[in-house]
Amino acid sequence: MEFTADTMTKLKELLREPEPEVLQGDDLPFSGYQITSNRDKVPCLEKDTKAPRTIEEYEEQEAAELDSLVGPCGGVEDRKTPEYTMNYQQSVSAEDVFLQMGPKTPSSASCENLIVRIQLPGDKKENVELTVDTKSVTVQSPQYYLKLVLPHDIDPDNSKANWDSCKECLVLTLKLNREFDFVNF
Secondary structure: OOOHHHHHHHHHHOOOOOOOOOOHHHHHHOOOOOOOHHHHHHOOOOOOOOOOOOOHHHHHHHHHHHHHHOOOOOOOOOOOOOEEEEEOOOOOOOHHHHOOOOOOOOHHEEEEEEEEEOOOOOOOOOOEEEEEOOOEEEEEOOOEEEEEEOOEEEEEEEEEEEEEEOOOOOEEEEEEEEHHHHHOO
């Protein structure tokens, strides 16, 4: 790049001193407060843990961290949060499947039930305490605690709970109670 007189003048304007009416840090009046930073003094958190190289290692580290913390639906005291799945269930007939004459669609809007499977390995049916209300499910046992907020309101009086002793799993069949169910059924 060639430096001409015009470019040198523009460069001089860019590098000039600030205007005197603009206050700089040293020109500000003293307020009596001292601003400090502890950025250099922050302790490093567990530098001995190695960075994960694969997705599986990352998920294992994340699961270990979650087990050590109490989350929004996490364990209470020293109880673990059990693994669970939520699936929608739709009652269909031959008319719905083959003739497609009913008002049902394949979407979850036409589902009647929410199936929640909660894995409780090492527990027995007698040790599990279940509380169900219209918006949430709470499962407590000596080993596990789960407070699960549901995606839809349910009807607790028409819902069912079963214990699968082979899989050590609590299966909840929760009857959905939605505002526009009269349209879908």
